[in-house]
Amino acid sequence: MTAPAPMLPGAYLRRRRCAAGLSIEQVAVRIAPRPHLWQPVAVRIVALELDAPMPVLEASSLARQLTQAFQFGLGVWETLVELRDDPASQLPVPRLCTGCGCSWTDPCHPFTGHECAWRPAEETGGDSICTACPLPSPPAEMASALESLAA
Numbered sequence: 576m577t578a579p580a581p582m583l584p585g586a587y588l589r590r591r592r593c594a595a596g597l598s599i600e601q602v603a604v605r606i607a608p609r610p611h612l613w614q615p616v617a618v619r620i621v622a623l624e625l626d627a628p629m630p631v632l633e634a635s636s637l638a639r640q641l642t643q644a645f646q647f648g649l650g651v652w653e654t655l656v657e658l659r660d661d662p663a664s665q666l667p668v669p670r671l672c673t674g675c676g677c678s679w680t681d682p683c684h685p686f687t688g689h690e691c692a693w694r695p696a697e698e699t700g701g702d703s704i705c706t707a708c709p710l711p712s713p714p715a716e717m718a719s720a721l722e723s724l725a726a
Contacts (some may be wrong), residue, residue: 600613606641623637677691
């Protein structure tokens with residue numbers, strides 16, 4: 576059985592930003608020191624989330640700034656960058672929630688204030704989904720089959 580492909584670093588940042596309930600514009604306002612910089616910073620955030628080519632130092636600097644705006648694991652992001660840039664890397668692929676991007680080093684703290692946990696594989700079909708995220712909706716044909724069984 577082959578290991579799952581690692582999440583792209585941009586997808587990870589996007590999931591963590593969305594889990595924090597922030598728009599790109601809100602993040603730009605939090606990290607840019609002056610209003611005239613908000614739009615250029617927002618463009619850079621979009622590029623980072625889309626995994627667009629960007630000089631390594633610029634991407635790393637922006638990621639460090641983003642830690643001031645919302646919670647995510649900088650080390651997780653750096654690992655994902657390494658795995659993206661060097662697929663032959665021997666780094667372990669971090670286990671990340673496919674819903675919000677949390678990890679065991681950076682768990683969610685949903686409304687209860689308690690840390691999330693991993694849902695059992697039989698609930699998720701093998702995906703890594705934390706207890707703070709909703710389970711994915713079943714495909715349409717499964718939903719109709721479930722309805723007919725319930726009737």
